[in-house]
Amino acid sequence: FASIDPRAAADAATTYRNYYDELAASGEQLGGGAQAPATYAELIEQSYPFHPELVRVLDKRIGSIGVFNRARGALKLLAEVINGVWAYKRDVDLLNVADIDFNRQVVLSRLTVGIERPDFEPVARVDFAGPDSHAARVDADRFGGRLPYATRACTTVFCHSLELVTMAGATRSDYLLGTLRAGDDATVIGEALAEVEKVAWHLSRDGSR
Numbered sequence: 001f002a003s004i005d006p007r008a009a010a011d012a013a014t015t016y017r018n019y020y021d022e023l024a025a026s027g028e029q030l031g032g033g034a035q036a037p038a039t040y041a042e043l044i045e046q047s048y049p050f051h052p053e054l055v056r057v058l059d060k061r062i063g064s065i066g067v068f069n070r071a072r073g074a075l076k077l078l079a080e081v082i083n084g085v086w087a088y089k090r091d092v093d094l095l096n097v098a099d100i101d102f103n104r105q106v107v108l109s110r111l112t113v114g115i116e117r118p119d120f121e122p123v124a125r126v127d128f129a130g131p132d133s134h135a136a137r138v139d140a141d142r143f144g145g146r147l148p149y150a151t152r153a154c155t156t157v158f159c160h161s162l163e164l165v166t167m168a169g170a171t172r173s174d175y176l177l178g179t180l181r182a183g184d185d186a187t188v189i190g191e192a193l194a195e196v197e198k199v200a201w202h203l204s205r206d207g208s209r
Helices: 006-025 037-047 052-064 072-087 105-110 120-127 134-142 149-161 172-179 186-199
Strands: none
Touching (some): 006 037, 052 072, 052 149, 105 120, 134 186, 149 172, 149 186, 172 186
16 A cells, blocks of 8 residues: 555544444454454554454464465465455455455465465365355345355354364354454344355354354
8 A cells, every 4th residue: 555544544443443332232242352442443543454353363363374474475465355355346444354355266275275275275165265155145145235244254264264273263253353344233144154054065163163
């Protein structure tokens, strides 16, 4: 970016602070720092146009995979994500985990073959990456004309699953924080995942993840 508009960053911080306050009041328990909306709003303003959760996942989750370079690898990935937003004129207020576009081959390859997870590429293709995926069909049938909640939620869960460690996978807090845009109904994300789970070949629940 040539520059970052500080007013836009401040507006995003205020919007998300109010939104996370509303979620907390409704009983949703977010983690990753969002459980303290006032402090988290400061992170949003500092990291804008990237959501702090995207930064955290790239650093702490995907970044823990040895072959993924936390600096150069993350920058290359973000460059591809930004390029996709620009090329397809997508309306994004804050880039989060769910905005990583696995429909783009360069992104899919970077987070599968590129991190020595080649078996995950066909997993992504069949379940959520592409117009013929299971998640895309759920979005068309259930959320037509709205955001692709199923695809977005699966994207977040997938990114949390790449570590291949005991605690791999996304909790409710993880997939909400990485998927929700300000104003979204949190219950819709859980419903979207539940619908995909009925038809997906690889999405599964193990306890709280």
